[in-house]
Amino acid sequence: MLNLFLLLTLSLLSLLSLGFGEAPLSAGEVIAGLLGTGPETHQVIVYEIRLPRVALAWLVGLSLGASGAALQGLLRNPLAEPGLLGISASASLGAVLTLYFGLALVSPWVLPAAAMFFALLATLVLQAMTRAGSNNLTLILAGVALSSLAGALTSLALNLAPNPSDAQDIVLWLLGSISDRSFDDVRLCLPFVLLGLALLLWCAPSLDALALGEAEASSLGVDLGRLRTLVILGSALSVGATVAITGAIGFVGLVVPHLLRRFVGFRPGSLLPASALGGAVLVLAADIALRLPETGREPMLGVVTALIGAPFFLALVLRSRRDLL
């Protein structure tokens, strides 16, 4: 029921987003454009300019929402989110390095490839740390250390940037955006996102059992080592791939699972698909909201998701502290 509602909201927001812009289109015109029955200009606007943006909003939101829910379930910690493990920060570092060394100008593929490579590197480090028979706390600590390291190196790049325009490029990229992206970008991250999401959804039943604690979950046949690997890998693939295209978009992975948890009876497994869809709704809504004021210059998506998400989150915390326990 909830998933159906979220999917419906997502579809409506998508239509809204496709019709919204300098050349406003009605819902009918958008659908005609999508089906290829409308005038050619409409088809171009819908397909080549606006659809990549909507598709990326979906992918970013699905990735962040799903991995946030999976990580909170795995670590049994309501503060967990993709940023916590240092995957986003590492991907950002990879992207920033290409900007710093001017490599991003060589080919449009260099920046996302570097970001994904660094996300993968972070994943391998995390995996190595957890394979040594260690526990969730080691994983969290390793993640915190990784993200601090990546953050520090990113700051260093900013610090040493030879000219101000490089520094500005870096800052803008760090703020996260899905505007001015093409289908090439979508194609680049789509396989990784789908694979990552599949891995995460596969974990859903095991995450339910983990509510009983690691020992009892294990006695119910949950392979904790494999579960950890799947969640880390799924998060790294989906989030790493989207960060590579869009830059860091914060808060979605943290806030969406919290918003939806009560509606799925607090079951970590059922939360996964709901949170994925919810993440897409939030990102898409934020992307529409940031285009509303006619200021000539759009605020960055990462800023808007935090601006929408943070007050929501605070209100939630104030109203009921139960689901944070």
Added chain:
Amino acid sequence: MSRLALVDVAVQQGGRALVHELSFQVGAGELIGLIGPNGAGKSTLIKAIAQLLPYRGAIRLHGESLDRIPARERARRLAYLSQDDRVQWPISVADLVALGRHPYRGGWWRGAGRPSDADRQAIESAMRATDVWSLRARASDTLSGGERARVRLARALAVEAPLLLADEPVAALDPRHQLEVMELLRAQAHQGASVIVVLHDLTLASRFCDRLLLLHQGRAVASGAVEAVLSAEHLRLAYGIGVVMGRHQGQNYIVPWSCARE
């Protein structure tokens, strides 16, 4: 043939031996009490049986080495109730008990997984046996300690495993609930399950268990018939206490009375 057989089971952690070579057998329909002072190795042993800790030696269920049975299959034959009674999320009582059916669940493509009729039956009968059916819509974080203990027991019973391992299931309970839980475990054994329960209360151990295993520093001080194990001498040796023993309605009671002096 006994249902569960432990042969020279030893557990080490960080170079320290927690359980020394220990052999023991449990038959079908038996309720075995695992007793001994703190740090004697009771929880360690029960975790080893549940395959949660590495061990040396052999632990066989129906003659099959437990560590060779695939995890999922093993989870249907062995239910484990840990000492840790925290439930991370305030999921409903019904959902919590339903987790006992996890080993029977289909693959991920079935998503939230509609429970089968067998699942529903197992869940309901486990909840009725533990008298938590009326709590099924409650959130697990609103339960009292006694309610939570019974709900968690229902979760373990829902597995319908022939072997039930319970680590101090009555530790946090008031006297009435302690008796209720012990009667429940007794009833499980009557219905054919093999039950191993870690206990601190010597009177409960004496009254409800078929046989006892008394551990001290990772070794069996005594094992076997209840009255033989619970001798004043054994209890002084293992716990360092003097006890008062008596009989009431044909059953023994044991009250810890004094700290034994060397």
